[in-house]
Amino acid sequence: MKKILLIEALANSGPYVLDAARRLGAHVFVATHEDVYESYPAALRERIHGTVFTDLTDPDRALTDMAAFAEATGIDAVAGCWEFFTPLVAQLARRLGLPGNDPQRARACRNKAEMAKAFSAGGVPAPRTVVVHDPEQAARALDRAGIKFPVVVKPAEQGGSWGVSVVEGPADLDAAVRHARSWPIAAPHGLRMDPRVVIQEYVSGPEFSLDTVVWRGDCFHLPVVEKHTTEGAHRAEIGHTCPAALPPADLHDLRAAAELALGALGIRNGVAHTELKVSPEAGPVVIEVGARLPGDHLVEVVRRASGIDEARAYLQAVLDEKPDVPAPREGACAIRFLTPPRAGTFQGVTVRGAHAGLVDRHISSAPGDLVGSARDNSARVGHLLLTAPTPAQVNADADRVLAHTRIEVS
Numbered sequence: 195m196k197k198i199l200l201i202e203a204l205a206n207s208g209p210y211v212l213d214a215a216r217r218l219g220a221h222v223f224v225a226t227h228e229d230v231y232e233s234y235p236a237a238l239r240e241r242i243h244g245t246v247f248t249d250l251t252d253p254d255r256a257l258t259d260m261a262a263f264a265e266a267t268g269i270d271a272v273a274g275c276w277e278f279f280t281p282l283v284a285q286l287a288r289r290l291g292l293p294g295n296d297p298q299r300a301r302a303c304r305n306k307a308e309m310a311k312a313f314s315a316g317g318v319p320a321p322r323t324v325v326v327h328d329p330e331q332a333a334r335a336l337d338r339a340g341i342k343f344p345v346v347v348k349p350a351e352q353g354g355s356w357g358v359s360v361v362e363g364p365a366d367l368d369a370a371v372r373h374a375r376s377w378p379i380a381a382p383h384g385l386r387m388d389p390r391v392v393i394q395e396y397v398s399g400p401e402f403s404l405d406t407v408v409w410r411g412d413c414f415h416l417p418v419v420e421k422h423t424t425e426g427a428h429r430a431e432i433g434h435t436c437p438a439a440l441p442p443a444d445l446h447d448l449r450a451a452a453e454l455a456l457g458a459l460g461i462r463n464g465v466a467h468t469e470l471k472v473s474p475e476a477g478p479v480v481i482e483v484g485a486r487l488p489g490d491h492l493v494e495v496v497r498r499a500s501g502i503d504e505a506r507a508y509l510q511a512v513l514d515e516k517p518d519v520p521a522p523r524e525g526a527c528a529i530r531f532l533t534p535p536r537a538g539t540f541q542g543v544t545v546r547g548a549h550a551g552l553v554d555r556h557i558s559s560a561p562g563d564l565v566g567s568a569r570d571n572s573a574r575v576g577h578l579l580l581t582a583p584t585p586a587q588v589n590a591d592a593d594r595v596l597a598h599t600r601i602e603v604s
Contacts, residue, residue, distance in 0.1 A: 296460025316458025
């Protein structure tokens, strides 16, 4: 019986990892803080075989506690779900002599300022980037770098599109930098974030993501996923479609760009979620990479579309087993997130009529909850999941269901 230590399970991909471990016949032990564990849903706790409580915001203490637990328990692999703990995953794997990523470069997998440096050094096609500490530095830094508007302003460390703005001109730059600095702490652990702000040249073109399982440095790519976002200053993600309807040459170029990025970040054993845009002028451009499974229920979206169990393949890689990533089957799956038309008090969601292909509907907010507008992913009140034989059909079906969906806010 293989034993896996998962550093924090309270994440969108946590249940998928735990279910995949069960299918592999492995036991999962979780490292977390005792107070955070108290907030775990019962359905999550019942999948876990044991815990080690530590302070994950104190890397030295956490590594000592987890290494002692791993050696006493006979842990065979170290895995992670939460982007901000990917350096701990790499460091613990190295300390235990288990498969993992390069710990010397692991911080660049969670910090966009360090990631930009790694991309530049590795020749990765990526947006030109400057890093600032406050609004007063922003305009001067852009001038020195020769970066013109529009630009994208984002926190050096955060997720879920929090603090991200597309800025069309200098009049809005200071406010965007202040907005990016609005999330100095990451819940639920109280992890302190890098206060710096990343400013990048805006890349036009459609957006995609590509997940890759890496084993002994070899890349096993999953299908490319089309990303759907809001327009305007705040580009919250409102859906995904798998697979993206792209010609083989474009798929090849996206995979090649992703592999350059993974090499620059030292990702050698695990999984990576790469976000890219295809620029009309420059071709594929890597926006960022997370050394973790994707959020947004993309593990389920990819599985329903292709038949590939990404979480299982990830665990196989960190167990030093060749990951099972077969050729994808024919089919398509789309997820669409339900966001309120405005901020207010959530009343409910109504989907009128019956819709072929609608395989799941999940409402995450309760009547009476206060909800915000779609500035970032925290505004979501639920999602719809659809399947169809082709990407074109599943996108059309999703549009039709959304047209018959009413989100009530007072």
